[in-house]
Amino acid sequence: MKPTLEDVVRPDMVVGGYRIEKKLGAGGFGKVYLAWRDGNPYALKFIHLESVGEWGWRELFIMLRHEFPNVVKLLSHFKWPEEKPEYLVLVMEYVPGVMLYQWARDKNPCALELVEKLLPLARALKEVHAQEVKHRDLKGDNVLVRESDGAPVLVDFGAGTMPGVPRVTRGSLAPANLRYRSPEAVSFFLREERKPGERYDYVVKDELYALGVILYVLATDVYPFNGPDDELMAEIRAGKPKPPHVRNSRVPPALSNLCLRLLARAHARVPDAEALCEALEKLLEEAKADPRCWEMPLCYGWTVDGRTTEDAPELVGHDSQAWLRRWIRQKPKRGKPSPPPAALALPAEPPAPPEPPTASTAPTLRTRGRRAVPLLVVITVLGLVLGVVLVLGQLRPTPPAPTPPPAPGQPVLTSPVPAEFSPDGPTPWATHVHEVAPPWKPPEADTGAAPSKADTPAPVTTMTLSSGTTRMKKKAPGSQAEKKGNGSTGANMLIAVAAAANMACPGAQVRKEPAPQACPAGAVETMTRQLGLEIGERHGAGMPGEKQGSSEPVPVKEGPVSLELAGAWKAGADAMGRGGRVVLPDGTRLSGQLCIGEKLVYARITQAVTPTGDTFTVCMELWDQNGHRGVEIEPDGGAIKVFPRVEVETVERFE
Structure with a gap:
């Protein structure tokens, strides 16, 4: 296998006079490392000359010609290694901070803070566009929030363009994330009568549409459109996003309307970055005049009693499927979680630190296994005895205690997921950036929204049915199968006990190839x-x-x-x-x-x-x-x- 950049560039090695510390991230056209020289930090972007070198030269050409406010600065460049150059290395200023979406996730900002963050970014785009430069890959991952002053910094002009740069795009569209493409770009891509080799003319309004997507995500924590590519493109073309203030009632209507103007079709969209700056400055004045709705955090914080939906309770007990859909579309929590409450019990005397194991005291895995066998036998026997006792106790059914009806106007409280929900039914989903993954995405595809130091959940044992097991079906109310099931609690308990025993000693399974x-x-x-x-x-x-x-x-x-x-x-x-x-x-x-x-x-x-x-x-x-x-x-x-x-x-x- 051909060695990768990680195989070649390692911590503490010196590249072009810069000592590598660690990898910071990777993009479509290069990987960025933190490096040091003369006591100062730098960001080194390695661009492979053979595969994506043309894009690297374009980025170098743009950054050499210009220096913009709130845009990462190019300091130097060189080819590496010197004897047989394989990479173009761009030496950029190092911007310590987090990506824009991560900032929102950690900070849980209010609407006023969003406007204060977007205004410098809009002013930077105004300067960039004035020099006929277009970023063409504007998204949350390409905006850093600087740690020292909280200023937004635009990075990665790898897909950028300007007059005079060589054309390297062989496809009809420039490389970019589909979620940030404008309706005009998607319509061009899907047009059947497009001529061979015809390319889409990316304009300033495309950049402003991408900025509208960023604002939508910051305000609601979901993308305006999401889903598999074909559905996503159809929704972008239709151009009817749910207004941000409808999706999140904490978004001021004026900010919501500006976001919709950025996401509108080209003829109704904000025309340029200068007009956007004026609109944002007007919002700042409005926020100062009436700060009540502008200074409230846009999402719930990590509090013990903080609900994650505003209006779910009135649905509980009426329509479980509607309740579940509303529950899934909850606003995720933002901000840093509160420390866990102190234990009520008196603190015990701290145990003495353990002695370091020696050759005579450290048990081997085989010894531990021998010691664990009697304990496992005892636990299994006790589990079986307890199961039999529970079965005998269930032979004489006990009528359930009647539940008093709720008082008028009082919500019916249930568990977070309705008991009536069946996995056999349709499963709705939302498009949260951090918390809820749609079913077409595997669990590894996205980062969850839980805090980095969440409480450790209790261990849960799950049992997966083999391919030959008949899947349980939902029984119709009042059916004969349901009546039999309700009267066989003891049998169900025996099945559960047998299943627990089988989990300890599974039998041989017959595996089959997947069906077409x-x-x-x-x-x-x-x-x-x-x-x-x-x-x-x-x-x-x-x-x-x-x-x-x-x-x-x-x-x-x-x-x-x-x-x-x-x-x-x-x-x-x-x-x-x-x-x-x-x-x-x-x-x-x-x-x-x-x-x-x-x-x-x-x-x-x-x-x-x-x-x-x-x-x-x-x-x-x-x-x-x-x-x-x-x-x-x-x-x-x-x-x-x-x-x-x-x-x-x-x-x-x-x-």
Whole structure:
């Protein structure tokens, strides 16, 4: 496997006179490292000359010609290594801080703070556009909030353009995240009568639309539109986002209206950055005149009694599905969580620090296992005895105590998720940036919204039905099956006890290959038209748990899986990997479902997420490096392990 930049650039090594400390992040056209020289910090952006060097030269050309306020500054550049240059290195000023969305998540700002944050950014865009420069990849990840003064700083002009720079875009659209594309750009991309080689003319109003998406996310914590690519493009073209003040009642209507003007169609959109600055300055005056609704945090904080919805209680007890939909669309909490309350009990005397283990006192794993066996036997026997006692106690049914009806006007309190909700029914979802992931995304695709130091939940034991087990169906009210079920509590308890026993000693399972299945909607079109990949193309990837430079098999299990693309995937490259254009950069995460067969492990990849957050719906299958579908299970006694380096192939249908 070709060495990656992480293999070459390591902490404490010196590159061009700069000592590397750590990796800061990665984008579509390069990776950024924190480095030091003469006691000062710098941000070094490494751009691979062979694959994306043309984009690097464009960024260098733009940054050398101009210096803008609230835009990261270029300080120097060089090629590296000196003897055989493979990378263009841009030396930028180091901006300590967090990304804009992370700032909102940590700060839980009010509407006034949003305006104060966006106004300097709008003024910076005004200066940028005055020099005929366009960023073309404006999004939350490309705006840093400086730690020292809280000022927004625009970074990463890798996709930028200006008159005189060489044209390198081979596709119809410049690289960018689909969620931030304007309705005009999406309509151009979907136009069937488009001429071959015709390119979209990106204008200032496209940039302002992207800024409107940023404002929408900051105000509501959701994107205005979301979903699989085909649905997302249809919603962007329709251009009817729910007003921010409707989605979040804490958003002042004036700020909501400005956001909608930024997201409107081109003829009704804010015309330029100067007009946007004027509108934001007017909002500041309005906020000072009536600060009540402008100084309230936009989301609930991490308090013990802080509710996460405003109007869910009146739905409880009336329509559980509507209640659940409202509950899922809750505003996520922001801000830093409060410290846990102190324990009521008197503090015990702190235990003495443990002695360091020695060769004679440290028990081996085998010794621990022998000691644990009697304890496990005792626990199992006690569990079975307790189950039998509970069964005998349930043989004589006890009529349930009547529940008094609620007083008029009083809400009915239930558990957070209604008991009537069935997993067999339709599952609604929201599009929260941090908290709720839609069902087409695997769990690894997004970062959760829980605080970094949340309380550790109690351990929960789950039991997964095997493929041969009949799935339980929802019983119709009053049916014969329901009556039988209600009268067999003891039998149900016995089944539960038997299930617990089976969990301790599972029997042999018969594994089957996955059945054929259609690709996700729009996946083939995204791969072939948007990315330019051909069906049947393959590229290397690493399995989860792969150790750098090691061929040691890694353990796998059924369910969601996330692989990492090994090297950049280029469309139109020859058999030796030369030429072509990068469509999925190095480090792209490939997510899907993993299935374990009798001798092989299969995976169906349905989503690709680049290091910059660009998301594509795809259809790919797992292949081994010998050209066979599926990866052979390596013999390893109990655990199921596979070779860590695999390939993925673009397909039209899952076989």
